Amino acid sequence: MQLVVNILVLASIYALIACGYVLIYRVSRVLNLAHGELMMLGAYLLVATASGLSNSPVAALLLALALSLVVGGMVYLFLMRRMTGEMVLAAVLTTVALGILLRGLILLIWSASPRHPRDMLGWENPVFTLPGDARISLYAGLLIVSTVVVYGALFLFLRFGRWGMRMRAAGQNPLLAAQRGIRLHAVFALAWGLSTFTGATAGMLIALDSGLDSTMVMIGLKAFPAALVGGLDSLAGALIGALIIAAAEVGVIRFIDPLLADVVPFLVLIVMLVVRPWGLFGTREELDRV
Amino acid sequence: MKFKSMIAGIAVVYAAPAAMAQDTIKIGLTGALTGPVAGTYAPAVEGLRLYLDGVNAAGGIGGRSVELILQDDGAEPSRAAANSKRFLTQDGVVVMINASLSSTYAPAIAEAKRAGVPLIFSASACPPEVFPPADPNLFCTTGFGPKYDSQAALAFIEATDGTDVQIGFQAMAIPVSRGEIDYAETLAGEMGMTPVAKEITPPPAPDYSPFASNIENAGAEWVWSWAPWVAQVKTFEALRRLGWEGDYVLYSHLEAEGELERIKDAGLYAIGANAMFSEGLPVMEEIASATEAAGSSYEANQMTEGWIAGMVIEAALSAAEDPGDAASVRDALSSVSVDTEGLRGGPLEWTEDNHFRTVQSYRVYRWNTDSGQIETVRDWTSYDVQ
Numbered sequence: 274m275q276l277v278v279n280i281l282v283l284a285s286i287y288a289l290i291a292c293g294y295v296l297i298y299r300v301s302r303v304l305n306l307a308h309g310e311l312m313m314l315g316a317y318l319l320v321a322t323a324s325g326l327s328n329s330p331v332a333a334l335l336l337a338l339a340l341s342l343v344v345g346g347m348v349y350l351f352l353m354r355r356m357t358g359e360m361v362l363a364a365v366l367t368t369v370a371l372g373i374l375l376r377g378l379i380l381l382i383w384s385a386s387p388r389h390p391r392d393m394l395g396w397e398n399p400v401f402t403l404p405g406d407a408r409i410s411l412y413a414g415l416l417i418v419s420t421v422v423v424y425g426a427l428f429l430f431l432r433f434g435r436w437g438m439r440m441r442a443a444g445q446n447p448l449l450a451a452q453r454g455i456r457l458h459a460v461f462a463l464a465w466g467l468s469t470f471t472g473a474t475a476g477m478l479i480a481l482d483s484g485l486d487s488t489m490v491m492i493g494l495k496a497f498p499a500a501l502v503g504g505l506d507s508l509a510g511a512l513i514g515a516l517i518i519a520a521a522e523v524g525v526i527r528f529i530d531p532l533l534a535d536v537v538p539f540l541v542l543i544v545m546l547v548v549r550p551w552g553l554f555g556t557r558e559e560l561d562r563v
Numbered sequence: 564m565k566f567k568s569m570i571a572g573i574a575v576v577y578a579a580p581a582a583m584a585q586d587t588i589k590i591g592l593t594g595a596l597t598g599p600v601a602g603t604y605a606p607a608v609e610g611l612r613l614y615l616d617g618v619n620a621a622g623g624i625g626g627r628s629v630e631l632i633l634q635d636d637g638a639e640p641s642r643a644a645a646n647s648k649r650f651l652t653q654d655g656v657v658v659m660i661n662a663s664l665s666s667t668y669a670p671a672i673a674e675a676k677r678a679g680v681p682l683i684f685s686a687s688a689c690p691p692e693v694f695p696p697a698d699p700n701l702f703c704t705t706g707f708g709p710k711y712d713s714q715a716a717l718a719f720i721e722a723t724d725g726t727d728v729q730i731g732f733q734a735m736a737i738p739v740s741r742g743e744i745d746y747a748e749t750l751a752g753e754m755g756m757t758p759v760a761k762e763i764t765p766p767p768a769p770d771y772s773p774f775a776s777n778i779e780n781a782g783a784e785w786v787w788s789w790a791p792w793v794a795q796v797k798t799f800e801a802l803r804r805l806g807w808e809g810d811y812v813l814y815s816h817l818e819a820e821g822e823l824e825r826i827k828d829a830g831l832y833a834i835g836a837n838a839m840f841s842e843g844l845p846v847m848e849e850i851a852s853a854t855e856a857a858g859s860s861y862e863a864n865q866m867t868e869g870w871i872a873g874m875v876i877e878a879a880l881s882a883a884e885d886p887g888d889a890a891s892v893r894d895a896l897s898s899v900s901v902d903t904e905g906l907r908g909g910p911l912e913w914t915e916d917n918h919f920r921t922v923q924s925y926r927v928y929r930w931n932t933d934s935g936q937i938e939t940v941r942d943w944t945s946y947d948v949q
Contacts, residue, residue, distance in 0.1 A: 278772075
């Protein structure tokens with residue numbers, strides 16, 4: 274049973290991060306390689322709000338989440354918007370530069386020392402015993418709950434929401450969408466905002482569970498295979514991809530050799546790229562276009 | 564007359580920087596000041612900078628100031644190589660310092676050797692070349708020492724609980740950490756302990772529970788962890804979340820003191836070569852004052868490694884016949900003996916043959932839940948470095 278819990282927690286981390294990659298890619302065809310840094314920035318925003326609002330921990334958390342949404346939108350408005358009409362590669366390279374800039378800024382502002390926002394907020398991290406004698410901490414459990422809520426909300430938003438439909442339209446045919454009066458920049462800014470919000474949610478919950486340090490940026494990269502395996506333009510794919518990668522990783526750690534944990538996600542990715550390059554739920558035409 | 568004045572003016576303009584350069588002793592440091600592992604190195608570098616600032620404020624070395632040139636390599640070998648080249652070809656440093664991951668060692672060692680400039684490893688793992696018989700050009704001030712750390716940790720477990728124990732190991736998937744834990748596993752077997760698990764975690768893991776589950780399932784009563792701080796402590800905390808009630812020994816890196824206070828777990832032991840600031844020694848108060856005066860973003864208790872490196876550099880430059888000459892400084896380093904004023908278990912001494920230290924001492928600390936403060940569980944235990 275503990276094995277299942279471990280898989281679900283890891284899959285939730287990957288899924289929350291991977292949906293950020295997918296949201297931006299399906300709307301603008303840009304691979305955001307600064308997503309790990311934006312996730313880490315979200316966690317550090319919690320450190321900032323926690324130090325200022327330690328008496329109101331819930332307000333600190335909500336403010337940090339809201340700030341992450343705003344930061345994502347700002348990144349689009351002040352940086353990525355200028356890439357509109359340029360080659361996709363130029364936009365991707367811009368995200369690489371953004372990542373380097375964010376890493377430097379985070380170090381300058383918060384230093385490289387480990388941070389523990391949960392202690393700053395005065396919260397505990399109780400452990401619950403589940404059937405089968407499996408154990409899960411509060412924040413690990415919240416990672417799973419958040420994943421369910423975020424994906425559920427995103428499915429409803431994209432399916433029935435006015436802005437969700439606009440996002441889908443912009444992703445499928447930006448020219449036609451623009452001609453029909455959809456404000457593409459607003460849609461793209463919303464996609465960047467939501468992407469940063471979901472990544473930051475993962476970053477904050479990881480930081481609340483086990484602390485925050487500058488190695489978090491590498492976790493963002495580890496979730497990338499989940500998005501690719503599921504299909505870069507499919508949210509359902511990101512969810513399934515995260516489950517596959519997490520199951521493979523935890524299984525290898527448990528039954529084969531922990532040393533292979535780092536390799537397995539990329540091994541699964543290579544197999545997927547050979548067998549089905551557009552991913553499990555990705556669109557084949559979109560890949561051809563890329 | 565006008566022409567002569569002009570020549571004299573030009574001579575003054577060009578001679579002035581040369582004279583100023585003569586008044587400065589340059590030291591070049593390449594370190595992981597940014598990037599994912601910066602937390603392990605940046606505070607130590609800050610400690611070294613503060614120490615040398617103090618040396619300069621007190622008049623420098625024989626009236627010459629010491630200039631510390633910092634270059635970030637982000638733990639990337641290519642950047643470490645470029646930094647080293649710059650130090651040697653442009654800056655004219657007399658000593659180079661490496662405070663970065665072991666992957667940056669090879670280019671730095673090669674460049675330093677080619678230029679005949681001594682290279683000191685500080686806060687970074689000591690390479691095999693500094694142990695007897697030592698490479699004449701390489702030195703190491705870092706507290707932790709491969710093999711000796713595991714010997715001391717396992718000796719502590721033996722002294723506490725005997726050898727009839729089931730022991731697990733934790734390392735990070737980097738060569739230096741894996742090598743040490745492989746050695747520890749063999750040594751534990753030879754001592755009569757039963758190794759039951761060895762978890763090598765990637766740098767970093769999003770969730771350490773799967774690795775911790777293996778250790779718990781194997782029935783480990785003790786765990787010895789030798790890895791960067793994040794991997795050590797996150798594995799421990801994941802074990803506790805799983806309900807594991809064993810004892811955990813980890814290496815006391817520069818984050819240890821603050822983390823023992825945060826975790827407050829009597830079953831978590833930190834073994835290391837540096838004393839903790841809970842001792843309240845005068846030198847620690849000096850470091851704390853310097854940290855506060857500089858408005859540093861790091862805690863004073865994270866600066867010990869850098870401070871000790873500063874002590875060694877000051878001692879070597881003071882003893883050198885010509886502190887502006889690399890060969891002269893290297894000769895001085897080869898016979899340096901520094902009183903660490905309690906920051907370590909004894910003086911740091913180097914000989915022609917031994918550039919690690921002649922004696923390596925360890926102390927073990929943990930959180931005392933009754934007194935609500937850090938306590939010394941085992942006082943300095945020394946090992947002759949052969």
